Amino acid sequence: MPSIKSTNPDxxxxxxxxxxxxxxxxxxxxxxxxxxxFQVTSPFDSRKSLLPHALVMHVNxxxxxxxxxxxVETIQTLGGFVEQHWPESLSDVxxxxxxxxxxNIYTGLATSTRQRTIxxxxxxxxxxxxxxxxxxxxxxxxxxxxxxVMMMFDRGVYLGYFTSFSxxxxxxxxxxxxxxxxxxxxxxxxKVPFPRNPNTNINPFG
Numbered sequence: 381m382p383s384i385k386s387t388n389p390d391x392x393x394x395x396x397x398x399x400x401x402x403x404x405x406x407x408x409x410x411x412x413x414x415x416x417x418f419q420v421t422s423p424f425d426s427r428k429s430l431l432p433h434a435l436v437m438h439v440n441x442x443x444x445x446x447x448x449x450x451x452v453e454t455i456q457t458l459g460g461f462v463e464q465h466w467p468e469s470l471s472d473v474x475x476x477x478x479x480x481x482x483x484n485i486y487t488g489l490a491t492s493t494r495q496r497t498i499x500x501x502x503x504x505x506x507x508x509x510x511x512x513x514x515x516x517x518x519x520x521x522x523x524x525x526x527x528x529v530m531m532m533f534d535r536g537v538y539l540g541y542f543t544s545f546s547x548x549x550x551x552x553x554x555x556x557x558x559x560x561x562x563x564x565x566x567x568x569x570x571k572v573p574f575p576r577n578p579n580t581n582i583n584p585f586g
Contacts, residue, residue: 403434414534423525438502441477473563510545537570
């Protein structure tokens with residue numbers, strides 16, 4: 381896999397597949413603000429990264445929350461109601477925010493030429509990640525193997541997949557998109573305790 385240089389200074393170039401996720405978490409650097417970043421992992425080994433560097437969001441979400449839910453099944457019998465308690469359902473992370481401003485270096489804020497801006501490229505990267513969702517397709521467009529999307533933020537490192545993604549363009553923000561998305565967690569690789577400990581090593585591969 382050829383090396384591709386990232387525009388984000390926190391993203392390290394790697395040769396994939398690799399046991400390096402191509403990204404140094406903010407807690408390891410002692411940073412107070414931790415960007416949200418994504419990777420794609422191998423279908424054969426969920427701890428092997430495939431992208432040459434992590435996809436760091438251009439603008440961090442305005443809102444980010446983890447939703448937990450219990451699975452309780454109530455059955456009516458002749459003797460009364462019986463409750464069956466199952467393991468918890470898969471948790472999900474919901475986020476909302478905006479892209480960066482569509483700023484063209486030649487014309488300034490742009491609408492008709494926004495496809496030529498860095499903010500558009502970073503939005504397209506995130507959208508493509510949602511569309512592919514860690515899957516590998518054959519030439520006819522059918523899924524043949526399913527990998528995982530790795531999500532990294534200040535609460536830890538998680539494996540899963542996107543369940544929804546939407547963008548909205550409004551008159552109030554004509555030079556950016558408002559984004560909302562939902563990420564289903566299948567596996568917790570690292571869970572950072574709260575409050576955050578700057579000495580916590582969250583590297584899922586080491």
